[in-house]
Amino acid sequence: MSEVLNNLKTRRSIRKYTDEPVTDEQISQIIEAGLYAASGMGRQSPIILAVTDRAVRDELAEMNAAVMHREGTDPFYGAPYVLVVLADKNVPTGIYDGSLALGNMMLAAHELGLGTCWIHRAKEVFNSKRGKEILKQAGVEGDYEGVGNLILGHPDTSVQPSAAPRKENRVFYIK
């Protein structure tokens, strides 16, 4: 099987991480893959907020837990970084475009031997007053909706998630 098809099949969502740092170069490569995702009308509307600061990462995790009413837990599974994708609210394909950016970043990270997991509730977090403040402080202007939080780090290889069997009845043919 080609490297690419193998990459697509072997990527897993990682829910346990080590503290080992990811290099700036690796983060840049992952983000670049996200920027090259397809987008409606080629608008390139999604933006990426790359959080490598531990305090802000922790705050986003807390806000995320609060959305679920699960204060005190870490919904980011100990991953040291989070790449948040947001969609321009004025672009009708924004959510779809943002999802494709997240997908490309997952695959690039996997190729680099890193782990990711899409953690949801970015919408609620970045619709909050504090979420909007964080965006503004990072330099984001305009009206954006959170699409997803991609947590990132080195997988703890003591846990080796295997793919769940693919469910039946997901493909239909008109031949």
Next chain:
Amino acid sequence: MSEVLNNLKTRRSIRKYTDEPVTDEQISQIIEAGLYAASGMGRQSPIILAVTDRAVRDELAEMNAAVMHREGTDPFYGAPYVLVVLADKNVPTGIYDGSLALGNMMLAAHELGLGTCWIHRAKEVFNSKRGKEILKQAGVEGDYEGVGNLILGHPDTSVQPSAAPRKENRVFYIK
């Protein structure tokens, strides 16, 4: 650059196709990549309707054009096949999950030397009475929303789309 990162960067949306057939084996490989996309809570909720029948492909193209009030045009750009991804309306992450499946299929097709383009308005087409009939005839049960139509075929290599420059101000850092 690794094959995978190169694949992510060099995939383009293809808007001109030849009539050369795509093999069943290739279509299966592309669909398999879509089935392995991440999904919220691992629910594997998206389904794929693979249309290789020319008459139904043409009908879907006509319905798609009608949504835009552009009857008589072919929004599928002459591509011989379409892989429609649909999301279970009862799954809150359905649209996001479906988008990831589309993204994986784009990348798998590119790896196989084939071309794709996400054509929108699957939502409107499969919310229509005729769209629902087509789903039912194909054996789909339940309440599904169209996420996207992935047109598929051999690229007409007389047209070689290059990547538009990436826009500025899409990445923000909190370091």
